[in-house]
Amino acid sequence: MTASVPQPNIEQVQFDSPEQEVYLQLWRTYDCLKALEEALFVQYDLSAQQYNVLRLLQAVAPGTMQTMELGRRLISRAPDTTRMLDRLEKRSFIQRSRLPENRRVVEIAITKQGQALLEKMAKAVVKMHQNQLGHLTMSQQKQLVKLLKRTREPHEDASCDWLKSE
16 A cells, blocks of 8 residues: 655645745736636737737827837837737738838827727627626725735836826
8 A cells, every 4th residue: 555645735835925925926816817818809819918009099099109108108018019010000900100300200090990999899808807806896906906006116117107197
């Protein structure tokens, strides 16, 4: 008869510090919420980052936003914004133009097709967010937002100032 090897109890996992436990809980939470997001966006052949770009451009429509400003406003830092914009432009969701007085400056606008896509996705996006966080009360959601803002406060640079007030 062989002796059974005791299995570790997940609840007994020791962390190096309370901060490590919080960080790993945040990471696991992000992973769970991200899976729901990806399940929705894959239906539209979009990434979360591309969706974020379209939403930012929708907010300034019918105006435009310069590439540098768009990069500063993205929720996640995009290492290859140009390639992402190329894909959106190829699908006719955005339009880029250069300023005649400074050809290095690129202005981006959402197109009618981009607006239509966001309109088509709107109800599904609201439902996704409800699935992600709707089990929390409004009070819990507000408290979580405060805690998350407080958590990233010492780590955010000035380029993210627009997000702090929202």
